[in-house]
Amino acid sequence: MTSNQIKESARNHFSENGYDGTSMSQIADDVGIKKQSIYTHFKDKDKLFLEVCKDVFADELSFVMNFIDSNKTRPIEDFLFDFLLQYKERYAKNNSTKFWLRISFFPPTHLYEQAMKYVYEYLDKLEELFVPVIGKSMSEGEISSIIGAERATAAFLGVLDGVFVEMLYGGSERLQKRLDASWYLFWRGLSND
Amino acid sequence: MTSNQIKESARNHFSENGYDGTSMSQIADDVGIKKQSIYTHFKDKDKLFLEVCKDVFADELSFVMNFIDSNKTRPIEDFLFDFLLQYKERYAKNNSTKFWLRISFFPPTHLYEQAMKYVYEYLDKLEELFVPVIGKSMSEGEISSIIGAERATAAFLGVLDGVFVEMLYGGSERLQKRLDASWYLFWRGLSND
DNA sequence: ATCACCCTTCCGAACGTTCGTCAGTATATA
DNA sequence: TATATACTGACGAACGTTCGGAAGGGTGAT
Numbered sequence: 001m002t003s004n005q006i007k008e009s010a011r012n013h014f015s016e017n018g019y020d021g022t023s024m025s026q027i028a029d030d031v032g033i034k035k036q037s038i039y040t041h042f043k044d045k046d047k048l049f050l051e052v053c054k055d056v057f058a059d060e061l062s063f064v065m066n067f068i069d070s071n072k073t074r075p076i077e078d079f080l081f082d083f084l085l086q087y088k089e090r091y092a093k094n095n096s097t098k099f100w101l102r103i104s105f106f107p108p109t110h111l112y113e114q115a116m117k118y119v120y121e122y123l124d125k126l127e128e129l130f131v132p133v134i135g136k137s138m139s140e141g142e143i144s145s146i147i148g149a150e151r152a153t154a155a156f157l158g159v160l161d162g163v164f165v166e167m168l169y170g171g172s173e174r175l176q177k178r179l180d181a182s183w184y185l186f187w188r189g190l191s192n193d
Numbered sequence: 194m195t196s197n198q199i200k201e202s203a204r205n206h207f208s209e210n211g212y213d214g215t216s217m218s219q220i221a222d223d224v225g226i227k228k229q230s231i232y233t234h235f236k237d238k239d240k241l242f243l244e245v246c247k248d249v250f251a252d253e254l255s256f257v258m259n260f261i262d263s264n265k266t267r268p269i270e271d272f273l274f275d276f277l278l279q280y281k282e283r284y285a286k287n288n289s290t291k292f293w294l295r296i297s298f299f300p301p302t303h304l305y306e307q308a309m310k311y312v313y314e315y316l317d318k319l320e321e322l323f324v325p326v327i328g329k330s331m332s333e334g335e336i337s338s339i340i341g342a343e344r345a346t347a348a349f350l351g352v353l354d355g356v357f358v359e360m361l362y363g364g365s366e367r368l369q370k371r372l373d374a375s376w377y378l379f380w381r382g383l384s385n386d
Numbered sequence: 387a388t389c390a391c392c393c394t395t396c397c398g399a400a401c402g403t404t405c406g407t408c409a410g411t412a413t414a415t416a
Numbered sequence: 417t418a419t420a421t422a423c424t425g426a427c428g429a430a431c432g433t434t435c436g437g438a439a440g441g442g443t444g445a446t
Contacts, residue, residue, distance in 0.1 A: 002395080017302055020213030024432065036433080037396050045432065105298055105361050109210055119362070147378070154374035161358040162351030168298050169312070181347035185340070189382030195421080217406065229407080230422045238406065 003041045005031045011052050015099035019049060019108035050114055053103060057118040059096040061125060068129055076137035080156060081183055084163055088179065091167050101164055127153055143190045152190060159186050196234045198224045204245050208292035212242060212301035243307055246296060250311040252289040254318060261322055269330035273349060274376055277356055281372065284360050294357055320346055336383045345383060352379050 009030035013022040024045060028035040042048040067086060071079050091097040100122075107115035134156070135149035143152070159182045166178040202223035206215040217238060221228040235241040260279060264272050284290040293315075300308035327349070328342035336345070352375045359371040 018211065018213065018299060020211065021302065023430080025430090033395090034397055035431095036398085036435095039433070040395055102299060105358070106211060106295060109214065123362070147381075151374040151377060154370050155378040158355035158359075158371050158375040159351065160355075162353075162355040165298070165354040165358060166351075169316070177347050178351050181344040182351040184344060185348040185379055185382035187382070188340075189378035189380070216404080218404085226422065227424085228405095229424085232407070233421055 002031065002033070002037075006038055006041055006048070007052055007055060010048055011056065011099050012095050014049065014052060015095045015102055018102060018106070019111075046111060049108070049111065052099065053115055053118050056096045056099050056103075057122060060100050061122060063090065064126060064129060068133065072133055076134065076142045077187065079133070081187075084160065084179060084183065087160065088163065088167065088175070091164075101168065123157075126157060130156065141192070144192045147190065155186065155189075159183065195224065195226070199231055199234055199241070200245055200248060203241055204249065204292050205288050207242065207245060208288050208295055211295060211299070212304070239304060242301070242304065245292065246308055246311050249289045249292050249296075250315060253293050254315060256283065257319060257322060261326065265326055269327065269335045270380060272326070272330075274380075277353065277372060277376065280353065281356065281360065281368070284357075294361065316350075319350060323349065334385070337385045340383065348379065348382075352376065 006027060009027045010022070013026055013030070024035040024038055028038055038048070042051065067083060071082065074082075087097070103115050104119045104122075107119075130153045131149050134143075134152050137143055138145040138147075138149055138152075162182055163175070163179055166175045169175075199220060202220045203215070206219055206223070217228040217231055221231055231241070235244065260276060264275065267275075280290070296308050297312045297315075300312075323346045324342050327336075327345050330336055331338040331340075331342055331345075355375055356368070356372055359368045362368075
């Protein structure tokens, strides 16, 4: 299906160069068609972009839900740390995450609201999914319960974003250093005395 | 001086809409001149952008150095937390920081190296400035010295980036929540037992 | 098996617009 | 008179988009 090839190429270009930095001809060249042919599949550039948004949103969310579902019985320390690791790995080989970060931080101005709807939905869902997991590990005494599940979750998502940022910079030894340090202090803060 | 007006307007537009999303005519309109007149002051768009980069880099760096210099004798807890607060405040009213975040995360592709030179210089300097401050507070027993000054600094800069990210999303109650949570757990991890 | 028909997909050509940039000229200041 | 600044006008290039038509496959009637 050409539509999917177009969306995939679009995702790659958008994630590397943003909305304005990506032209319809670049996408078309990738697929091996002329730019006019894209309009057979998508009404216009905005619509294409928003469809990619929707797909990526679904991708990211299903990754998270999938991870939680298949790891929720593990010790919370492994669970959280592995989540960071897997997201890091995912970013390295998967353009969805790169695209996602780009539009989360700097969506194209004229599509701000429509793009951010997905972003906020993702962020809310992320919190909604993590709070009960962390809450459970508190009530079971794995980690200190003085902190509160909501606060611990918020801080963990902060660590996640800090790692994301370092991924954007590109240096892998830098990234490793931040991951180690952030996790070390986060976990130290979370632990029972 | 018109040059400065041009740079200021350019900084605003670049920070809001990025390099590609900003046109010379928008900048010129802001200043009240024709776009061609910009070329009296700057060779081309790239040169203008890079000059803004340089200025902003200097701005950000001098903010940090200034803060450190006038706060380094305070307790480390106040010192670090106030740094987060002041950067938050700075972001709200100062377009330098917004521009800085944008080009740090997603510099224009064809200027990647030249822009990232500033970014890396900033990041290195930031670490270089914080390590001794945190190290000193460790040797004085304010915080646990098992952690190591480098690791504590790396984690703190992670917290900072996590806060930056939440600033980009725009919601102020979200930002407050993250700031509180991230700081709470970071400080809990940093404290002596 | 053939024909006519439709529908999907793609392309050539062109549209109007905007972009960054250059050359030449006017105006004001010193 | 020299210099700095801003102007008018125009340029080629790239952009997103539209239109008309060509090629192909599928379907149903003959």
